[in-house]
Structure formats: structure tokens, C-alpha cells
Amino acid sequence: MSAALEVRGLCKAFGGISVTQDVSLTVAAGERRLIIGPNGAGKTTLFGLIAGEIKPDAGSVFVLGHDVTRLPIPARARVGMARTYQIINLFSKDTLAHNVVLSLLGLLPLRRNPIAALAARSDLYDKAHALLERVGLAARAQHRISEISYGEQRRVEIALALAQEPKLLLLDEPFAGLSQDERLIIKQLIAEIPRETAIVMIEHDMDIALEFAEKITVLHYGQLIVEGDRDKVVNDPMTREIYLGH
Amino acid sequence: MKRSHLLLLVVLIALPWFSGEYYVNLASQILIAAIFAASLNLLVGYAGLTSLGHASYLGLSAYISAWLSLRMGLGHALTAPAALLATTLTGCAFGWIALRASGLGFLMLTLALSQIVWGLGYRWVGVTNGDNGLSGLTRPAPFGIDLANSAAYYWFVLIITTLVLLVIARFVNSPFGATLRGTRDQPRRMSSLGYDVWGIRWVTFVFASFLGAVAGLLYVYFNKYIHPSVMSVTVSAEALLAVIAGGSGTLAGPVVGAALVMLLKNYASAYVERWNMLMGFVFVFIVIVMPAGIVPGTQALLRRLGGGRK
Numbered sequence: 001m002s003a004a005l006e007v008r009g010l011c012k013a014f015g016g017i018s019v020t021q022d023v024s025l026t027v028a029a030g031e032r033r034l035i036i037g038p039n040g041a042g043k044t045t046l047f048g049l050i051a052g053e054i055k056p057d058a059g060s061v062f063v064l065g066h067d068v069t070r071l072p073i074p075a076r077a078r079v080g081m082a083r084t085y086q087i088i089n090l091f092s093k094d095t096l097a098h099n100v101v102l103s104l105l106g107l108l109p110l111r112r113n114p115i116a117a118l119a120a121r122s123d124l125y126d127k128a129h130a131l132l133e134r135v136g137l138a139a140r141a142q143h144r145i146s147e148i149s150y151g152e153q154r155r156v157e158i159a160l161a162l163a164q165e166p167k168l169l170l171l172d173e174p175f176a177g178l179s180q181d182e183r184l185i186i187k188q189l190i191a192e193i194p195r196e197t198a199i200v201m202i203e204h205d206m207d208i209a210l211e212f213a214e215k216i217t218v219l220h221y222g223q224l225i226v227e228g229d230r231d232k233v234v235n236d237p238m239t240r241e242i243y244l245g246h
Numbered sequence: 247m248k249r250s251h252l253l254l255l256v257v258l259i260a261l262p263w264f265s266g267e268y269y270v271n272l273a274s275q276i277l278i279a280a281i282f283a284a285s286l287n288l289l290v291g292y293a294g295l296t297s298l299g300h301a302s303y304l305g306l307s308a309y310i311s312a313w314l315s316l317r318m319g320l321g322h323a324l325t326a327p328a329a330l331l332a333t334t335l336t337g338c339a340f341g342w343i344a345l346r347a348s349g350l351g352f353l354m355l356t357l358a359l360s361q362i363v364w365g366l367g368y369r370w371v372g373v374t375n376g377d378n379g380l381s382g383l384t385r386p387a388p389f390g391i392d393l394a395n396s397a398a399y400y401w402f403v404l405i406i407t408t409l410v411l412l413v414i415a416r417f418v419n420s421p422f423g424a425t426l427r428g429t430r431d432q433p434r435r436m437s438s439l440g441y442d443v444w445g446i447r448w449v450t451f452v453f454a455s456f457l458g459a460v461a462g463l464l465y466v467y468f469n470k471y472i473h474p475s476v477m478s479v480t481v482s483a484e485a486l487l488a489v490i491a492g493g494s495g496t497l498a499g500p501v502v503g504a505a506l507v508m509l510l511k512n513y514a515s516a517y518v519e520r521w522n523m524l525m526g527f528v529f530v531f532i533v534i535v536m537p538a539g540i541v542p543g544t545q546a547l548l549r550r551l552g553g554g555r556k
Binding site for chain 1: 416417419420421422423424425427428431432434435436437438439440441442443
């Protein structure tokens with residue numbers, strides 16, 4: 001079975017400063033992977049390189065065995081990749097249901113139809129409702145994104161990603177800016193994502209993130225320093241020195 | 247169709263029976279301007295792409311139709327589809343160029359491309375007859391119906407306008423229309439959801455140029471004359487003002503905006519010498535009082551008056 005994600009020798013420099021240096025990693029199908037590192041370690045750049053928002057200087061990215069290195073972002077979604085954003089990136093003037101419908105529509109041929117009435121496609125809206133039910137927001141389906149709380153918006157981000165039925169889900173700091181209660185809700189939502197989906201997460205909140213991770217990758221100055229299971233990484237002297245501070 | 251829309255349509259159909267020829271002709275011009283503004287609104291309002299070169303499609307379609315008719319001696323049954331096709335193909339090429347950028351870059355590219363077309367209109371005298379324009383044109387006679395008189399032509403324009411607005415309504419409420427609005431609001435997110443943002447914008451650009459070409463045909467049939475000034479930045483800017491004043495991203499906004507511009511241009515200019523200044527004041531007033539435009543502004547006002555519901 002192909003790995004959900006395979007990164008080989010990825011390099012990226014901005015104006016002579018190397019932010020990703022020869023990073024290679026493999027995420028198995030269904031795996032839960034955590035990527036950590038101090039500020040400036042190159043975590044977000046690595047996500048950008050995997051998602052296709054940043055072009056690498058060297059190296060390659062494989063998703064489910066497909067070489068996606070040169071593929072544009074929409075083509076990567078069609079291969080089975082979905083992502084959430086650290087800074088919430090939703091359609092704020094539209095309803096929650098419409099947001100999820102747009103996500104569902106993204107991979108359907110119907111998206112090109114300029115004649116059909118979208119509002120009449122109850123099958124899509126029913127599916128959107130079911131996804132919102134899954135993240136506990138069905139009752140707010142007809143509210144606009146701008147009318148719901150920040151924590152609820154984070155849940156909609158996850159609903160949008162789930163609507164794509166991804167095989168590889170990239171979560172960019174899903175707990176950022178949330179209260180303790182909201183974090184527990186998001187943690188539960190992530191835990192309920194089926195095993196068909198491999199998850200790669202960047203997160204600063206170690207208490208929650210370490211619980212989630214089966215395998216952890218530590219980045220420092222764009223380089224992969226340590227990789228392994230929780231105990232190995234947490235007890236590694238390099239990790240303690242550069243990330244945990246002792 | 248809502249009852250109010252139907253009532254408006256009935257009033258518009260009956261217009262030639264209770265008003266003079268001047269007003270019938272003015273109404274025809276308003277409807278043509280409405281199609282033109284509505285086509286621009288697809289870009290400005292629904293795609294979030296502000297174009298300052300839309301007059302190119304109005305002018306190109308009118309010139310191609312006029313040239314084929316005068317120089318090649320072709321009938322309207324051939325000149326009309328040829329003009330629409332050639333203008334739409336130009337839209338394909340211009341869209342491909344202009345959509346290399348977005349925001350201010352897109353605006354400047356559309357302006358630059360339209361200036362080329364405008365310059366050709368003036369300088370390519372062998373084809374366009376330069377500053378003298380092309381005259382001696384006729385109106386078509388679809389199904390043997392003579393459109394020479396004002397009322398008949400008005401009804402013809404009314405039918406085309408209604409069809410164009412219905413097509414636009416269908417388009418913006420379709421799945422493609424929803425994705426178009428998505429690319430306006432969150433292009434980055436749309437990409438990661440699997441949408442080809444550039445492709446969606448390009449298709450819309452081409453569709454808008456096609457509808458602009460429809461307005462161009464109606465324009466040249468109405469005036470039976472075409473001059474390069476129709477492709478000037480002023481014409482593009484007036485359409486943009488109509489969209490913004492009426493309410494961009496709404497179906498009725500460009501129609502209301504076009505009516506306002508045409509009334510100020512044709513009607514107020516008869517009474518006020520400096521009507522351009524008056525138009526300026528009117529737009530400043532609209533932008534201050536109803537920043538979203540007349541249609542959304544009036545809807546919000548009515549909602550507030552009707553009980554304060556959101």
C-alpha cells in the first residue's frame with residue numbers, strides 16, 4: 001500500500017536563507033503525524049511545499065504514490081489531499097451550509113454547470129447538513145460564518161476538509177486561539193476522523209498535540225532533527241534542548 | 247418570477263403606448279446600457295475583478311457588424327453571429343492576458359488592452375473610417391418584422407434584455423456561479439478545495455465579453471452609426487459607475503445604475519449645462535449614503551423601516 005505522504009529531499013530557500021533543508025519523511029496510510037519545532041523552524045513552509053502553495057527548489061512530494069511535486073493546488077485536492085488553515089479562511093458572508101456545499105462541489109463535475117439551480121440540489125445540502133452535524137453545528141447551518149464564534153469557525157474549517165473525503169489531511173495549528181473547552185471539542189473531532197484518512201498536524205499546544213501523535217517529526221532551522229514515536233522524541237536530548245528547553 | 251417583476255415588465259411592454267418617441271428611444275438606450283452594465287457586473291460584482299476596458303467588446307462587436315455589412319455587403323443574419331463570435335474570441339485572448347494579474351494589475355491590463363482597441367478605431371482608417379466613423383447602417387428585420395420605428399426596436403431590445411437578465415440570473419445562481427463568488431471571496435481556499443480559480447475567472451471574462459458584444463450589436467442597430475469614441479475609457483468608466491452606483495454583485499443593481507447614468511446623460515443634460523458635474527455629485531452622494539449601491543442600500547432601508555429585521 002502506498003504511503004499517504006512521502007517527501008523526498010525537499011529544499012527551499014528565500015533570498016539565500018534556507019528554510020527547508022533536505023527534508024524527507026514518510027507518513028503511512030491512516031497515520032497520525034505531528035510536526036513540531038520552535039518558531040522559524042520551517043513547519044509552515046513545509047506545509048506550503050506539501051500543499052503546493054510554495055514551489056520547492058529541489059526534492060519531490062508524493063501523495064498516495066502520485067508524484068504531485070509539479071501539480072497545481074487544485075489537482076492535489078483531486079488526488080486526495082485536504083487542508084485547514086492556521087488563519088481562518090472561510091466564506092464569511094455565506095451560511096455554514098453553503099460553505100460546506102462549496103467544499104462538496106469542489107470535486108464534483110457539477111461544479112462546472114452554469115445552468116442548474118444550486119439551491120435546488122437538496123442532496124448536496126443534506127450532505128452538508130450531515131457534515132455540520134458531525135462537527136456539532138447542524139443547528140447553525142443557516143447562520144452566516146460572520147455570525148458564529150471563532151471556535152465554531154474552527155469546526156467549520158474541519159467540516160470543509162472532511163467534505164473532501166481526503167486520504168491525507170493537513171491540519172495547520174487547529175487549536176490556535178481556542179479556549180480550553182473549545183480545544184477539547186476540536187480534539188474530540190480530530191479523534192473521530194476515520195482511519196482511512198492520514199493526518200499531518202502542525203501544533204504548538206504540546207499537551208493536546210502529543211496525545212494525538214503516533215509519530216512526531218521535529219524540525220529546527222529547516223532541518224529534520226528527530227523523528228520517531230512519542231517516547232523517543234520527547235526523551236531525545238536534541239528535542240529537549242531545542243524545543244522543550246531543558 | 248416575482249409579481250413585482252412581472253408588473254414592471256408589463257409597464258415596460260406598454261411604455262410605447264403612453265409615452266412619446268423621445269422617451270421610447272431613451273428607454274431603448276437605457277436597456278442597452280443595462281445589458282452592458284450587467285455584463286460588466288459579472289466581472290466586477292461576481293468575480294471581484296474590476297475592469298476598465300469593457301467598452302472594447304461593445305465597440306468591437308459594433309464595428310465588426312458594421313464593417314461586414316458595409317464593406318462585405320453581408321446581411322444581418324451573418325454579421326450578427328460573426329460579430330459575436332469575433333468579439334468573444336477577442337475576449338478569450340484579452341482574458342488570457344488580463345488574468346495574468348488580479349486587483350490593480352488586472353484593472354491596468356484591461357485599460358491598456360482597451361486603449362489599443364480604441365487607438366485602432368481612430369488610426370486604422372482603412373477599416374474604421376477613423377474619426378468619421380461608419381454610417382449608413384440599417385437595423386435587422388428578424389422574421390420579417392421591421393425594426394425601423396422606435397417602438398418596434400424598443401420591444402426588440404426589451405426582449406433581448408429580458409433574456410440576457412434571465413440568463414445572468416440563472417448563471418449566478420448555478421453551481422458555477424457559486425464557485426465564481428467563492429473565487430471572489432477566498433481564492434486561496436477555492437484552490438485547495440479543488441477549483442481552478444484562473445479557469446473560472448477566464449470563462450466568466452469570456453462570457454462577460456460575449457454579453458458586452460450583444461450590447462454592442464444593439465447599440466449599433468440603434469444608432470445606425472459607430473464612432474471610435476464608443477470604445478473610449480469614458481464609456482468603460484460610465485458602465486463601471488453604473489455597476490457601483492446600482493450595486494455590484496446584485497442582479498438589479500447594474501440595471502438601476504445604467505438607468506441613472508443614461509437619465510443623467512440624456513435627460514438632465516437638456517436642463518443642466520454642466521451635467522457631468524451633476525453626475526459627479528450624484529455618485530458622491532450615493533457612495534456616502536449607500537456605499538453598497540442603490541439596490542442593496544434601498545433593500546437595507548426598507549428592511550429597517552419594516553421592523554428592524556436583519
